[in-house]
Amino acid sequence: MTRRSVWLTVAAGLLVALVLVVLVAPHASSSPDGLERVAADQRIDGGERPHALDGGPLAGYAVDGVEDDTAGTALAGTIGVAVVFVATFGLLAVVRRNARRRAAPVG
Amino acid sequence: MIRSVHIPDGFIDGPTSLGAGVVSAGTVTVCVRRAGAALEERQVPLVGLTAAFVFAVQMLNFPVANGTSGHLLGGVLAAVLVGPAAGALAVTIVLAVQSLLFADGGLSALGLNVLNMALIGALVGWSIFAGLRSLLPRTRTGIVTASGAAAGCAPVLAAVAFTVEYALGGNGVASVRDVGTAMIGVHLLIGIGEGVITAMTVGAVMATRPDLVHGAAGLRPGPAEALLPTGTAS
Numbered sequence: 001m002t003r004r005s006v007w008l009t010v011a012a013g014l015l016v017a018l019v020l021v022v023l024v025a026p027h028a029s030s031s032p033d034g035l036e037r038v039a040a041d042q043r044i045d046g047g048e049r050p051h052a053l054d055g056g057p058l059a060g061y062a063v064d065g066v067e068d069d070t071a072g073t074a075l076a077g078t079i080g081v082a083v084v085f086v087a088t089f090g091l092l093a094v095v096r097r098n099a100r101r102r103a104a105p106v107g
Numbered sequence: 108m109i110r111s112v113h114i115p116d117g118f119i120d121g122p123t124s125l126g127a128g129v130v131s132a133g134t135v136t137v138c139v140r141r142a143g144a145a146l147e148e149r150q151v152p153l154v155g156l157t158a159a160f161v162f163a164v165q166m167l168n169f170p171v172a173n174g175t176s177g178h179l180l181g182g183v184l185a186a187v188l189v190g191p192a193a194g195a196l197a198v199t200i201v202l203a204v205q206s207l208l209f210a211d212g213g214l215s216a217l218g219l220n221v222l223n224m225a226l227i228g229a230l231v232g233w234s235i236f237a238g239l240r241s242l243l244p245r246t247r248t249g250i251v252t253a254s255g256a257a258a259g260c261a262p263v264l265a266a267v268a269f270t271v272e273y274a275l276g277g278n279g280v281a282s283v284r285d286v287g288t289a290m291i292g293v294h295l296l297i298g299i300g301e302g303v304i305t306a307m308t309v310g311a312v313m314a315t316r317p318d319l320v321h322g323a324a325g326l327r328p329g330p331a332e333a334l335l336p337t338g339t340a341s
Contacts, residue, residue, distance in 0.1 A: 006149045006152060006153065009153070009156075009315075009316055009319060010152045010156045013156040013159075013160060016160070017159050017160045017162070017163035017164075020163045020167060021163045021166055024167055025163070025166040028166060028167045028168040028169070029169055029170045029176035030168070030176075031168070031170060031174050031176040032174070032175060032176065033112045033175070033176050033178060034171070034175060034176075034177050034262070034266070034293040034294050034296075034297050035112070035269070036112065037175040037293060038286065038289040038290050038293060042279065042281035042285055042286050042289055043279060043280070043281060044118065044277060044281050044286060045115075045118065045279070046278065046279060047278030047279070048116070048117045048118060049115070049117040049213070050116075051111070051115065051116065051206075051211075051213060051214070052213075052214050053206075053207065053210045053214070056210055058209050058210075059209060060111065060209065060211070061209050061211070073166075076209065077163065077166050079208075080162050080163075080166075080204060080205075080208065081162055081163050083204055083208060084155075084162040084200060084201055084204050085155045085158065087158075087200050087203075087204060088154055088157075088196070088197055088200045089152055089154070089155030091196075091200070092142060092143065092146065092151045092155070092196070093151050095139055095140075096146055096148070098143065099140070099143035103144075
């Protein structure tokens with residue numbers, strides 16, 4: 001398999017991820033999730049403190065300055081997909097190169 | 108609008124959160140080394156894609172019971188696609204970005220969230236997948252079934268882990284038994300969604316690029332395709 005075909009697959013996969021965050025995520029259920037629900041029912045959320053970065057520009061999967069919820073979620077999701085991809089790819093590329101450098105220089 | 112869905116600051120006390128942080132940091136470090144040593148160059152962008160995909164699907168909360176939702180955790184999916192070490196790393200990065208950028212999941216609870224979803228999901232989940240795979244026929248259907256079943260267990264394991272953490276350092280008066288029963292109950296339902304999404308995704312990748320699925324490494328293309336019950340050799 002060529003390197004090119006992997007990148008084609010990656011591009012196709014990222015496109016699917018973007019379609020999901022732009023078209024589906026804004027319509028996802030906004031009910032509390034399993035943990036939140038249990039925490040509220042069992043009243044174990046008394047000690048909860050607000051997130052230290054609650055004032056951040058993307059806090060809560062919304063974008064500061066974007067009033068429309070649908071657009072905000074779609075944009076936040078798009079940014080998230082890009083950041084997660086770049087962070088993972090970048091970290092592993094560096095780690096892998098260092099691992100190769102430490103190993104015997106076979107080629 | 109999407110809510111915060113991971114453990115926030117203050118649910119679990121400092122010492123327990125710190126302990127989970129130490130365990131998680133150590134385990135993730137081992138995963139980084141393993142992934143760095145084992146991955147081929149062409150696999151690196153695939154791990155990035157896996158992480159990005161898990162992030163995207165985690166945003167898709169689905170209703171599980173009246174007034175409650177669930178979402179993919181993604182550990183088993185990532186492990187089946189790119190291997191347990193790289194998969195655990197992928198989900199860890201998702202959780203770190205969610206906490207740092209989207210204020211979802213407390214900073215002090217990051218170790219708890221990584222332990223429950225990334226590490227238990229990808230590493231324990233992978234063992235369940237590998238066990239099931241060895242029992243099932245070495246076909247596409249076998250791989251997809253093992254992925255879905257292992258993924259179905261992951262939310263329940265995460266719920267058990269949370270219950271243990273609550274028992275060790277929960278800031279609440281509810282009994283451990285009540286919290287455990289409620290957590291495991293709702294996460295049994297979420298497990299159905301996790302299993303279905305994982306099986307569908309692994310099935311879709313297997314149908315197009317089975318050579319890119321780490322968990323299907325033993326599946327030989329070519330003549331072996333004739334053994335597939337679905338008979339969909341490309």
